[in-house]
Amino acid sequence: MNIINKVTIRHMRQNKRRSLVTIIGVIISVAMIAAVTTLGVSFLDLMVRQEISKNGEWHVQYEHVNKQQIQAIKQDGATEKVILSSGGYATLEGSTNAYKPYLYFQNYDEQGLAQFPMTVSEGRLPASEEEVAISSVIQENIEMPVQIGDQLTVEIGQRIHEVEGKVLTQTDSLQISDGQSFEKLDNLETKTVTITGILDRPEWEPAWSPGYTVVGFIDKNKLDESETFDAFVVVSKLKTGLYDHAKTFADDNGIEKVEFNSDLLRYYGVTGNDRLRLTLFSLATIIMVVILIGSVALIYNAFAISVSERARHLGMLSSVGATKKQKRNSVFFEGAVIGAISIPIGLLAGFGGISLTFVFINTFIEDALNISEKLELVVTPSSLLLSCGISILTIFISTYLPAKKAAKISAIDAIRQTEDIKLSGENLKTSKWVRKIFGLEAEIGLKNAKRNRKRYLALVFSLVISIVLFLSVTYFTDGLKQSMEMVRSDSQYDLQISGNGVGESDLPKYRQLQHVTEATMIKSTWAEALIEPERLPERFAAQLETGEVALEDGKFRYYVDIHGLDDASFEVYAKKLGMNAETFGQGSLKAIVIDQVSYEDAASGQFVQTKTILSDVGDAIDLYSQPYDEAGEPAEKERLSTFEIAALTNEVPMGVETAVLGGLNVIIPEKAFEQLKLTDDQFMHSIYAMSTDPIATQEAIEEQNDMTIQVQNVYRQRQQEEQMILLMSVFTYGFITLISLISIANIFNTISTSISLRKREFAMLRSVGMTPKGFTKMIRYESLFYGVKALAIGLPLSIAVMFAMHWSLGYTFQYGFTLPWMSILFVVLMIFLIVGAAMLYATAKIKNDTIIESLKQENA
Incomplete structure (x- = not known):
């Protein structure tokens, strides 16, 4: 160590208070940087583990592939693992739940049984195509419970929508209305299987799915040329190019459909949405710059003050022959010493602080995020290097200007202290x-x-x-x-009760159910309105100029959702807006218009918040119905009514889901529906309820066994x-x-x-x-x-x-x-x-x- 550095260390010891303040400042800065980077890495790790525990670890899914295509997938250089899966439905004899009349056979090969999350509560997983493991909830919802060792003889096939002819999956709820089913099982194959295990209900089984999960086995050595499977692929290298590669590979091999595990890939930092990636990277850059500037500001002042205090000391060094480089390096050396002490302590403080935070947060994170995994401290080499690199860069920037200043201090100016x-x-x-x-x-x-x-x-x-x-x-x-x-x-309710069995007289009955705290009935229909170009919002006007949308008779067609709230609910809603509900039942038709909406634009992938229409209170809008002739072609529009805009608001009442651009939500009292001159088949009733225990309330409604109503639970x-x-x-x-x-x-x-x-x-x-x-x-x-x-x-x-x-x-x-x-x-x-x-x-x-x-x- 040269004499200049020795003198610098002695000066730091003599000014312990200032040195300690500087060290503490750097420790805080480093701890903050380390905590932020570690928090980001640890939270992504949590989401990755949660997604894997819920839906399994896979990246690309090739649907309906045959034996030859499966072989091509295995030979693809981007493939690390291939999991085969198939599914089918069978009628569950003796089901006590009218909304779940099926068994859903989800079959996996040996790799899939290990890769997909399944918890065996009793027995074991299947090991041959003649064995299955069933969900434990089946035993609770069947007249004659089955046990391990029992045999089931079933006819397995596909759910087909009888009207539309499309194949239905587990994400499609039971197609039923007014007690009449609109689906059937087709392409049936009889199969006898033995129950070898009982599973906890899988996370990947949707609550609204009509089939209870049964896990079967696929023997890869017995694949039939005529059979098709879904192939789930774990890729060898996670990079953005996997999206284009998978699509190209599918086209080259005649695979009709390819899907991606978008949630898991997003948590890995791989996304096919360039806008989302650009958002994430630019936000991360801005936040890091903000932290860096804050850290520099915190540390810079300490070194600037240090140089001011050491002005005479540096001048004396200059008078005995110290060069500009030596004086400059003395400040850099002071920064290096402080960094050597502060960075390790700061890293430990940051990691320790965030670890203690995780201990506190893990006590309620399961309910907050509806997850089963816990936050764990994850320190990767890249996050450690990033924390150290930013901290070193921060200290260097903080010392650079004071070091330059120190180099310029002359002996005379320093001793006279006139600088x-x-x-x-x-x-x-x-x-x-x-x-x-x-x-x-x-x-x-x-x-x-x-x-x-x-x-x-x-x-x-x-x-x-x-x-x-x-x-x-x-x-x-x-x-x-x-x-x-x-x-x-924008669902502001726990339960939606709808169907032809719901009428105006049913609201008091549902309001009196145990746990229900609030309920409203909405009578709804839709109509059309023709809006002048000057009343179109900016985003819509831009689409009009580019030709993306077109005018009809010089105006643009809007779809209008008309919602009639029951009297009590409308009175509460109007009062919230500072209006008198009684004025809406007098004279001409008056309505409240939701003039601001948020939606995802399908073309750009952006989430947009915009005005729906450029109108003022007091403006009038004509409503039309669109009838169709016998050939199914649009006939001449029929005028329904004209309403006056009584208020424009972004306050959405419970049960109303806002429209996208080109649509309007109109709120009126239910009694005002009489002015629309509609027949009974042109509107529907729905009841929306808030409950302190939505699950129990749903069960109470379903126990009525009324097949003319449907219950949707959005509480979770x-x-x-x-x-x-x-x-x-x-x-x-x-x-x-x-x-x-x-x-x-x-x-x-x-x-x-x-x-x-x-x-x-x-x-x-x-x-x-x-x-x-x-x-x-x-x-x-x-x-x-x-x-x-x-x-x-x-x-x-x-x-x-x-x-x-x-x-x-x-x-x-x-x-x-x-x-x-x-x-x-x-x-x-x-x-x-x-x-x-x-x-x-x-x-x-x-x-x-x-x-x-x-x-x-x-x-x-």
Whole structure:
């Protein structure tokens, strides 16, 4: 170790407080970087494990492939494993659940039985084509329960829709209406099998599927040339090109249909949606840049202050022959020493902190995300290297400017300590209005800031970074929440009861069911409206110009969903909008229009939030029906009615699902349906209910064995979406809190150190007669100047960063850019509060210092 480095270490030991503050700052910065990278990797690992535990590990699915095509798949260079699967339905004799009349035979080869998630509660999995394992729920829903060792003789075939002729799968619910079934089993094959095991109900069996799962076996050595199977492929290398490769391979080998395990591939970072990938990468880049800037701001000030304190020390080194390179390297060496101490501790702190967070979160994450797996700390070599690399880069950037400054310090300037003080008249010039409006103390405070411009800018820089960090992370959080709101379904109910068996008189009956807290009945129908081009929203107008949509008689055809709420529900809904429900039943037809919708655009893959129509309250819209002639061709439109827009809102009542662009949701009271002059077969009734126990409520309804109604339970999906947003809010607001605490600590450290270095300056002012009251007034105005300057720079920068985030999200989610005014107001108040508190805290520490001792102070 050379003499310069030895002197640097000795100086660090003599200034233990400053060195410790710098080390703690770097530790916090490194811990934050490590925690963020580890959180991302660990959360993706959780989602990967959860997806595998639910749907198995596979990447590409080739449907209905024969023996020859299976051989080609195995020989494909991109294939690592091939799993064969087939399925079929058989009637379940003695089923006590009218909505589940089938057994669904899901057959796998030996590889599939190991690869797909199945939990055997009793017995074993099948080992031959004459053996099966059945779901445990079958025993609970059959008149004569079966046991291990029993034989089943069944006729297995395909579910076919009798009207449409299409093949139905497990994702298709039972095709039944008014007690009449519209499906049948076809291509039946008789088979006798022996039960060898009992399974827990598989996760991959949809709750609404009409068949109970039975797992069978496929013997790969007995494949028939005429049989077809589904081939699930695990690829050897996960990369984006697998999408194009699989499609090309399917075309080359005559395979008609290929599917991808999109959820699992997305968690691996492989997605065929270029817009989504661009969104993820650009967002990750913006967040990393924000963290990097915050970390640099935190550490830079410590080294800048260190160089200011060491000015005389560096000047002495210069006077005894130290070169510019040696002085510059002494600052870099100080950064290296601090990094060597701080980075390992910071990494351990980051990993340890996030690990403790996982312990806390795992107590409720299962319910929040509806998952069975736990968050585990995952530290990959890439995340470790990324954390170290960003931390080293942060320290280097933080030391670079102070190192350059140290290299330029001459011996004379350092000993006289004139480098930071600029006394030219031009630099100290202030407006005459400052003294007239605020007084002499304010002018002195402003001149104090101008005298040491670099220290003044360093403090303003800290404030600006704090503003940008807080507003950026807040906007990022709000943007993610809004994006998730756009993706989630707008079902605001737990249960939907529909069918011809539901009538106007049934609402009280369902409201009285146990656990039901709220219920509404909606009488619904649809109509058409012709809308003028000038009333089309911007996105629709653009499609009109490009020819994607066309006009009809100079107007555009809108599909209008008309929803008639029962009187009690409509009164509550109108009151929420600040309207009187009674006015809707008087005179002409009045309606509330949902004028803002969120939907996924099929062409671009974007999630769009947009206005549905450009109209004002009081505008009228004509409604038409579209009859068809005997040949099925559209006949002349019939005018139904005209309604007046009584309100435009984005508030959606329970049970109403918003339309896509080109559609309107119109809300009216149920009694207003009389003005539409519709026949009974032109509308339908549905009841939507909220329940404290939706499962029990559904079972109570199904126990009525009324085949004229259907019950749809959306509770699980809606609960998962809501708790996902809640969990994300916990993480993001935790991050905001961390950013805020770091920013506050940075500001306090910078201001207190700056005040400490100005002891001589303050002592001179007191020695020429400045009173304690005047001194306090000067500090307050100086705080005001710092805050105003920081806000003048920080707010525009923050808006630019927020717009960049909005642009990034715009690749996948399209919604209007709005400023978070409440967050901006909060920042303005907090900046003045923090700066003022920090200035008062720092000056309180030097208030009792004597003038003589302060004048003798040297920054050595």
